[in-house]
Amino acid sequence: MTSSLSKYQEAIEKALSNYQLPEQPANLYDPIRYFLNLGGKRMRPVLTLMSHELFHPEYNRAMAAALSIELFHNFSLIHDDIMDEAPLRRGKETVHSKWNSNIAILSGDVLLVEGFKLLTTYDGTVLKRTLELFNRTATEVCDGQQMDMDFESLDEVPIDDYLKMIRLKTAVLVGCSLEMGAIVGEASDSDCKELYNFGVNLGIAFQLQDDILDVYAHGDQFGKQIGGDIISNKKTYLLLRALEDADEEQKERLRALLQETDPQTKVKGVMALYEELNIREKATQRMNEYHATAMGNLNDIQVAEDKKEALRLLADFLLNRQH
Amino acid sequence: MTSSLSKYQEAIEKALSNYQLPEQPANLYDPIRYFLNLGGKRMRPVLTLMSHELFHPEYNRAMAAALSIELFHNFSLIHDDIMDEAPLRRGKETVHSKWNSNIAILSGDVLLVEGFKLLTTYDGTVLKRTLELFNRTATEVCDGQQMDMDFESLDEVPIDDYLKMIRLKTAVLVGCSLEMGAIVGEASDSDCKELYNFGVNLGIAFQLQDDILDVYAHGDQFGKQIGGDIISNKKTYLLLRALEDADEEQKERLRALLQETDPQTKVKGVMALYEELNIREKATQRMNEYHATAMGNLNDIQVAEDKKEALRLLADFLLNRQH
Numbered sequence: 001m002t003s004s005l006s007k008y009q010e011a012i013e014k015a016l017s018n019y020q021l022p023e024q025p026a027n028l029y030d031p032i033r034y035f036l037n038l039g040g041k042r043m044r045p046v047l048t049l050m051s052h053e054l055f056h057p058e059y060n061r062a063m064a065a066a067l068s069i070e071l072f073h074n075f076s077l078i079h080d081d082i083m084d085e086a087p088l089r090r091g092k093e094t095v096h097s098k099w100n101s102n103i104a105i106l107s108g109d110v111l112l113v114e115g116f117k118l119l120t121t122y123d124g125t126v127l128k129r130t131l132e133l134f135n136r137t138a139t140e141v142c143d144g145q146q147m148d149m150d151f152e153s154l155d156e157v158p159i160d161d162y163l164k165m166i167r168l169k170t171a172v173l174v175g176c177s178l179e180m181g182a183i184v185g186e187a188s189d190s191d192c193k194e195l196y197n198f199g200v201n202l203g204i205a206f207q208l209q210d211d212i213l214d215v216y217a218h219g220d221q222f223g224k225q226i227g228g229d230i231i232s233n234k235k236t237y238l239l240l241r242a243l244e245d246a247d248e249e250q251k252e253r254l255r256a257l258l259q260e261t262d263p264q265t266k267v268k269g270v271m272a273l274y275e276e277l278n279i280r281e282k283a284t285q286r287m288n289e290y291h292a293t294a295m296g297n298l299n300d301i302q303v304a305e306d307k308k309e310a311l312r313l314l315a316d317f318l319l320n321r322q323h
Numbered sequence: 324m325t326s327s328l329s330k331y332q333e334a335i336e337k338a339l340s341n342y343q344l345p346e347q348p349a350n351l352y353d354p355i356r357y358f359l360n361l362g363g364k365r366m367r368p369v370l371t372l373m374s375h376e377l378f379h380p381e382y383n384r385a386m387a388a389a390l391s392i393e394l395f396h397n398f399s400l401i402h403d404d405i406m407d408e409a410p411l412r413r414g415k416e417t418v419h420s421k422w423n424s425n426i427a428i429l430s431g432d433v434l435l436v437e438g439f440k441l442l443t444t445y446d447g448t449v450l451k452r453t454l455e456l457f458n459r460t461a462t463e464v465c466d467g468q469q470m471d472m473d474f475e476s477l478d479e480v481p482i483d484d485y486l487k488m489i490r491l492k493t494a495v496l497v498g499c500s501l502e503m504g505a506i507v508g509e510a511s512d513s514d515c516k517e518l519y520n521f522g523v524n525l526g527i528a529f530q531l532q533d534d535i536l537d538v539y540a541h542g543d544q545f546g547k548q549i550g551g552d553i554i555s556n557k558k559t560y561l562l563l564r565a566l567e568d569a570d571e572e573q574k575e576r577l578r579a580l581l582q583e584t585d586p587q588t589k590v591k592g593v594m595a596l597y598e599e600l601n602i603r604e605k606a607t608q609r610m611n612e613y614h615a616t617a618m619g620n621l622n623d624i625q626v627a628e629d630k631k632e633a634l635r636l637l638a639d640f641l642l643n644r645q646h
Contacts, residue, residue, distance in 0.1 A: 025469040079432060083425040102406040102472060105428055106465055109402060112432065113461045116439060120454045127451060131443045138436045142429055146348040149425060 004310050005317070008046040008059070012070070015063050021114075031095045031107040032114075035074055038090045043318070044177040045070045050310050051181030051195050054303045065130055065180040068118035072134070073173065075111040076141055078104055083149065112138075122184070129183045137176040144169025151235050159240050163204065171203025194297045201294035202315055208287040209319055211236035215271065216280060227267035233258050237286065238279050239270075245277045291319055327633050328640070331369040331382070335393070338386050344437075354418045354430040355437075358397055361413045366641070367500040368393045373633050374504030374518050377626045388453055388503040391441035395457070396496065398434040399464055401427055406472065435461070445507070452506045460499040467492025474558050482563050486527065494526025517620045524617035525638055531610040532642055534559040538594065539603060550590035556581050560609065561602050565593075568600045614642055 016036055021029045045066035052062035080086075081094040082104050088094060096104035119130050147165040151157050178199035182192045214229040215238060229236050246254055254273055260266040274280060294315060298308055339359055344352045368389035375385035403409075404417040405427050411417060419427035442453050470488040474480050501522035505515045537552040538561060552559050569577055577596055583589040597603060617638060621631055 022466075025466055025473055027473055028466060028469040079428055082428060101424075103469075105402055105405060106469055106472075109432075109435065110462060110465045112435060113458055113465070116454070117458045117462075120451065120458055123451060124447065127454075128443065128446060131439070131450075131454075135436055135440045135443055139433060139440075142433045142436070143345075143348055143351060146351040146426075146429055149429075150348060150350055 005046065005314065008049045009042050011049070011059070011063070012042045012045045012066060015067055016070070019067065027099065027103055028107055028110060031078075031099050031103055032074075032111055034098070035078060035089075035095055035107075036071075038092050040090065042070060043314075044073055044173060046314070047174065047177040047199065047311075048181040048184075050314065051178040052185040053181075053310075054195075054301065054307050055182065055185030055187045055191075062181045062184045064118045064121045065184050066177075068115040068130075068134065069173070069177045069180060071111050071115040071118065072138065072141075075108045075115065076145070078108040078111065080145060082108075083145070126184055126186070130180055133176055133179055133183065137172050140168045140172045144172075156243060157235050157240055159237070159244060162235065162237060162240050166207040167200060167204055170207050171200045174203035174206070175199030188302065191301050191303070194301045198294050198297035198301075198311075201290045201297060202318070205287045205290035205294060206318055208237050208283060208290065211238055212280065212283050212287065215274070227263070227271075230267050230270045231263050237283050238274060241282055242270075242274060242277050242279050245279075245282075246273070250276065287319070291315070328369065328637065331372045332365050334372070334382070334386070335365045335368045335389060338390055339393070342390065350422065350426055351430055351433060354401075354422050354426055355397075355434055357421070358401060358412075358418055358430075359394075361415050363413065365393060366637075367396055367496060369637070370497065370500040370522065370634075371504040371507075373637065374501040375508040376504075376633075377518075377624065377630050378505065378508030378510045378514075385504045385507045387441045387444045388507050389500075391438040391453075391457065392496070392500045392503060394434050394438040394441065395461065395464075398431045398438065399468070401431040401434065403468060405431075406468070449507055449509070453503055456499055456502055456506065460495050463491045463495045467495075477558075479566060480558050480563055482560070482567060485558065485560060485563050489530040490523060490527055493530050494523045497526035497529070498522035511625065514624050514626070517624045521617050521620035521624075521634075524613045524620060525641070528610045528613035528617060529641055531560050531606060531613065534561055535603065535606050535610065538597070550586070550594075553590050553593045554586050560606050561597060562593075564605055565597060565600050565602050568602075568605075569596070573599065610642070614638070 021032060023029065048062050048066035048069055049059040052065075053059045056062075077089065078095050081089055082096045082101050086094050087097050094104070095107055099107075115134070116131075119127065119134060122130060144165055144167070147161070148169055151162075151165065175196040176199070179192050179196040182195045187195070211229065214236070215227060217226060228234075229239075233239075242254060243251065250273060254270070257266055257269045257273070260269065295312070298311060298315070301308065342359075344355060346352065371385050371389035371392055372382040375388075376382045379385075400412060401418050404412055405419045405424050409417050410420050417427070418430055422430075438457070439454075442450065442457060445453060467488055467490070470484070471492055474485075474488065498519040499522070502515050502519040505518045510518070534552065537559070538550060540549060551557075552562075556562075565577060566574065573596060577593070580589055580592045580596070583592065618635070621634060621638070624631065
């Protein structure tokens, strides 16, 4: 797995480092160069290349589409970091912290346009179909970000709304990454659709796993503070599920815990409630359902099974980060 | 002129009011609806329709391209207003004032994507060529905005840099509006290029006129405070030209005036210096040169002269606002 994954990752890093951006105005392009160099696993563009390879042996044909996804993803991170007032991204200063918000707004804008430039290197039907997908996805990611911001001022969020939000904010871009490769590879409409759904379901499963690991990850493999979501009252699947399943007494206890100022007492208390309500199992079950649906989508794609091995392994890899 | 202009303006208003945006998330789409309803002369999309009509009788074919330009323009205004901390736009609250900066960032992002969606309704070569033009222009407008922000922290800006900045920030979008119509009308490469240059030169002339009228407009037709640029030390063509042409004594006087805190003394003093240095005439001459070049571009377009009448009249109208 790792060797197959790193082949794609290296190709993407190389293409990104060869990607020409203007030198001037430096205050516009230096932040973009800086941010693209912060690294990351490049999972989305990897998915584009892998998906394309199901239908066409030469994955480089999909590189422009793969990079357009990566640039879009970075655009959305730069703007989200402003909105979330996040000081750090991947352990380094965010663009608005290192420069300022104005520069972060404008660098993000340019990066979004760069994504479109990459797609515009295609022609004919491939151009039109990748654009239609990209446009729709870009809008949905913004819709999801707005929903997420709106949720902050709500007391309760129905679980269905939460699932819709993570679908829009995170999962559709994973679906888009995969369908992009399929479109460039001139796959059938049905295979395009299955790959898209595979990505969306995988993306939701991944996000649910993120919520679970924030509370239940062991050791430091996960790289984040355990219980950070609990301490910050983040509306995760776990918290919303607990609010829905709690009886009156439990609900009152949970509401009191949300006001608790001592982090240790808070994390311990919320985890005890999660235990009473079987929240970890319920969330894991939900995650597994999405994972199973995703695998069903992958099965339904009309290409030889052995070709799907890389995607299947990558999906398992992404959903087993704690092992 | 007015009747021909209002025909296009009405068609654009109608198309904009028929333009469907989602209802939800309301915090994302309400600001866009609000901002698009603030009005404006819709000059850029009018230019697209007029340009298209040089080559094709049915101007509605260019409506999607015309609206894409208008949406792009509004995207850039929403984001610029955040960066400039502007409380008002066309006498009404800006999006970040009425809602907040996060909502203004995200609404702007969605509006930019909506522009791309409109272009994606075209096919084949028209799709590819309009996109290439739109991408390039969008980047240049951001480059121009960054240059403008960078200029704020500089003591002196060479006039050539200033002209480059207004070309990028303002004029290329006028050129793009015109070439867009020509591409949709399947004009020759040479006519596309002339229309683009016509627009760029017209756009620069228009911006220079803006600088002149801020100081020399009479009465309230112009709708802005007379001398506002002088009071705020805005680096206009007039100020930069005065700094370039001044001798040592004049330069010292000008530098002292830039520190002056009484607005009346400041405006009066700077205007006296402009008078000594013939700045108004020099700026007007420069504006007229760009105007003449623009008219030369229009002449070189290979369509019957009578068809160009609407564009010629509109150019005259735009450059004679004080009469």
